[in-house]
Amino acid sequence: MSTQAAHPTLLIPGPIEFDDAVLQSMSHFSESHVAPGFVATFGETLSMLRQLFQSTDPAAQPFIISGSGTLGWDLVSANLIEPGEDALVLSTGYFGDSFADCLATYGAKPTKLEGPIGGRPQFPEIEKALSEKKYKLVTVTHVDTSTGVVSDLKGLVQAVKKVSPDTLVIADGVCSVACEEIAFEEWGLDGVITASQKAIGCPAGLSISIFSGRAMEAFKNRKSPPGSYFASMKNWTPIMQNYEAKKPSYFATPSPQLIHALNTALKQILARPLAERFQRHKEVSDKVKKAISDLGLQVVATKPEDQSHAMTAIYLPDGVQIPDVLPKLLSKGVIFAGGLHKQIATKYIRFGHMGVSVTDPSRTDVDKALDALKTSLEECGYKANA
Numbered sequence: 001m002s003t004q005a006a007h008p009t010l011l012i013p014g015p016i017e018f019d020d021a022v023l024q025s026m027s028h029f030s031e032s033h034v035a036p037g038f039v040a041t042f043g044e045t046l047s048m049l050r051q052l053f054q055s056t057d058p059a060a061q062p063f064i065i066s067g068s069g070t071l072g073w074d075l076v077s078a079n080l081i082e083p084g085e086d087a088l089v090l091s092t093g094y095f096g097d098s099f100a101d102c103l104a105t106y107g108a109k110p111t112k113l114e115g116p117i118g119g120r121p122q123f124p125e126i127e128k129a130l131s132e133k134k135y136k137l138v139t140v141t142h143v144d145t146s147t148g149v150v151s152d153l154k155g156l157v158q159a160v161k162k163v164s165p166d167t168l169v170i171a172d173g174v175c176s177v178a179c180e181e182i183a184f185e186e187w188g189l190d191g192v193i194t195a196s197q198k199a200i201g202c203p204a205g206l207s208i209s210i211f212s213g214r215a216m217e218a219f220k221n222r223k224s225p226p227g228s229y230f231a232s233m234k235n236w237t238p239i240m241q242n243y244e245a246k247k248p249s250y251f252a253t254p255s256p257q258l259i260h261a262l263n264t265a266l267k268q269i270l271a272r273p274l275a276e277r278f279q280r281h282k283e284v285s286d287k288v289k290k291a292i293s294d295l296g297l298q299v300v301a302t303k304p305e306d307q308s309h310a311m312t313a314i315y316l317p318d319g320v321q322i323p324d325v326l327p328k329l330l331s332k333g334v335i336f337a338g339g340l341h342k343q344i345a346t347k348y349i350r351f352g353h354m355g356v357s358v359t360d361p362s363r364t365d366v367d368k369a370l371d372a373l374k375t376s377l378e379e380c381g382y383k384a385n386a
Contacts, residue, residue: 107227
């Protein structure tokens with residue numbers, strides 16, 4: 001039985017439900033961020049991150065920095081591209097659009113290639129764009145939390161390398177890391193940014209990322225200094241390298257309690273083969289998608305190959321509004337999220353299914369949510385397949 005206070009089950013696309021042991025590890029006594037015990041924990045956590053990303057190249061560099069997932073965009077924009085340089089942004093929703101905004105804030109010149117709502121840009125149009133202009137980097141949102149669309153990272157890297165091998169490929173993996181497969185070096189990625197509060201299963205507050213040796217070289221060869229102080233790889237890289245080598249170091253104070261929680265979460269994840277974890281998320285996602293279809297509802301991500309295993313964005317039936325259905329779900333102990341994509345925001349809801357709600361066999365979160373959704377829609381006057 002959980003030791004947590006009774007609460008509605010949080011099934012939004014992050015933050016997710018957290019394991020008891022992860023939360024308990026946050027109650028660690030206060031300690032110095034340069035004390036030997038904490039330094040050892042931080043170093044071990046960085047090494048485990050390499051395993052999570054399936055990275056073995058010592059030239060690759062992981063980062064754990066206090067901040068939200070959004071800080072990852074700043075890391076990329078401030079360090080890997082310079083003012084006036086071009087970036088090709090592959091957008092599948094709100095978060096792709098926002099990545100483009102962040103790049104522009106730092107003086108880069110983003111060109112957006114947008115997929116249709118519920119879809120993604122196709123490789124031929126990506127290759128065409130790359131053949132027409134020199135891009136310093138391509139960014140892609142692995143799972144866009146606003147639409148539930150997943151992008152094919154492996155195929156994307158192959159397409160980019162075919163046309164523009166010098167272009168860096170950066171993935172926003174905030175809603176994909178630890179539930180969608182990412183083989184960092186095998187696929188040839190140059191950067192993945194993520195956050196603690198989604199499938200990794202640690203409370204919000206940590207920006208987590210890894211960059212290839214090639215990306216780190218691109219940073220070192222900048223002609224201008226990084227465009228940020230706090231998000232500067234110049235400031236953070238030696239800190240991360242020292243921590244991983246179990247040496248105390250300081251630039252800005254980390255959160256020891258969050259690092260302990262992340263350490264616990266990563267140990268839980270890595271206790272079993274990653275392939276099992278990815279397969280379990282796929283099985284639960286397939287179950288959710290089938291249940292949605294059986295209710296006569298449509299998923300925002302239109303093609304099966306474009307549908308994320310982390311979450312499902314669900315169009316509401318005609319006559320049912322978000323303010324009607326979400327309170328009914330809450331009354332049954334389930335929390336879903338409303339829509340976020342500006343063009344369809346009032347027409348759909350979002351169901352996050354990742355982390356312990358999926359991997360812990362003792363939890364019935366997903367079944368409870370599907371039952372609550374069916375009943376709530378009926379209370380709104382909707383009859384399945386009527």
